[in-house]
Amino acid sequence: MAESARQRVAYKRVLLKLSGEVFSGPQRIGIDPQTVNYLAGEVVSLVKEGIEVAVVVGGGNFVRGEDFSRQGGIDQAVADYMGMLATIMNAMALQEAMERLGCPTRVMSAIEVKAVCEPFIRRRAVRHLEKGRAVVLAAGTGNPFFTTDTAAVLRALELGCDVLFKATKVDGVYDKDPIEYPDASRYEYISFDSAIEQRLAVMDQTAFTMCREHTLPIVVLSIHQQGALLQAAKGGEIGTLVGE
DSSP states (O other), X not given: OOOOOOOOOOOSEEEEEEOGGGGGXXXXXXXXXXXXXXXXXXXXXXXXXXXXXXXXXXXXXTOOHHHHHXXXXXXXXXXXXXXXXXXXXXXXXXXXXXXXXXXXXXXXXSSOOTTTSEEOOHHHHXXXXXXXXXXXXXXXXXXXXXXXXXXXXXXXXXXXXXXXXXXXXXXXXXXXXXXXXXXXXXXXXXXXXXXXXTTOTTSOHHHHHHHHHTTOOEEEEETTSTTHHHHHHTTOSOSEEEEO
């Protein structure tokens, strides 16, 4: 099932997408401090190597707007804004853990919460990256009805990132669910066209399409594999590369 492998390259500026669920660790809801410390260490390992890092965080460990709207009867726009606020809590937790490791970090939000973080301003975010600061991006695009996957692609393009790292529970993209099907085959490389045609669930279709239109490569990897982020950033053969 695997497509032809493509050569990996080292990246100077990366955008990491972290789902909200990963922040909860084994408790499945809320924020698990040990998990956040682990995530911080993985991100800081990139910064220490001179790699410029922006992180987009989700908020699903508190609120998933679409699910909350469907199950609770609340207007989806309201539910999505609640989800944006949840991402700010995750971003603040990650910032605190990263700064304890000696990494200067800025939280920037698409909706203004001046008391706790900066508003997202593209040129300011780029300047932070150039100065060696990590940037944690919260509140998605600032608009309801858009996923944080789409926000991650948008921010990666705005900030001139070389690649988007999509950190998941599994170590890449498979032809079928590897948890349910032990014989599932992992792709080392898959094209945007194939990913979109197969409607692979690792990212939403809008995000995949934006990456294809702007030739932004994606590396899908496991956040639970220690050192995987750094290995991928250095051009290592890890996870699945999604590209042209």
